[in-house]
Amino acid sequence: MPTDEINLEDALDFDLFQGDFGTPGDSCLSDKIVKCRKVHACHICASTIEPGEIARSSTWKFDGELHSYYCCDPCVKAMVISVNCDYEDEDPIDARYAIGEIAKSDRKSGHG
Numbered sequence: 241m242p243t244d245e246i247n248l249e250d251a252l253d254f255d256l257f258q259g260d261f262g263t264p265g266d267s268c269l270s271d272k273i274v275k276c277r278k279v280h281a282c283h284i285c286a287s288t289i290e291p292g293e294i295a296r297s298s299t300w301k302f303d304g305e306l307h308s309y310y311c312c313d314p315c316v317k318a319m320v321i322s323v324n325c326d327y328e329d330e331d332p333i334d335a336r337y338a339i340g341e342i343a344k345s346d347r348k349s350g351h352g
Contacts (some may be wrong), residue, residue, distance in 0.1 A: 244337050246325055247276075248273045248294065248316055248317070250323055252272070253319075256283065256298060263302075263303060264324055265301070266303070269299045269300065273295070273296055275294055275295075276289050276297075278337065282295075282315055283340075284311050284336050285339040285340040286344055289312045295316065297309075298310075314336065318333040318335070
């Protein structure tokens with residue numbers, strides 16, 4: 241599916257915390273596709289999201305505390321492809337998570 245035909249709203253069906261069952265009272269307060277007004281780091285791949293770029297913005301309450309998560313446009317598009325099962329071999333969101341793991345590892349070791 242060409243990326244210009246992707247409905248970014250489908251990304252909202254992708255579970256950012258799949259497999260993490262959380263605790264009673266955890267809840268999603270806001271989950272939407274936005275145009276960013278300031279710089280954010282992508283929750284999945286750790287890339288920088290610049291002002292004016294499209295991203296998924298998600299605000300959650302975990303253990304009584306508010307947490308905000310942003311996902312960059314390439315990760316949002318990978319989410320759409322993933323939830324729509326529009327891929328043949330590897331799920332593209334897995335590659336985006338792998339990029340994030342490398343970036344986070346590099347930061348911890350002082351290389352990033």
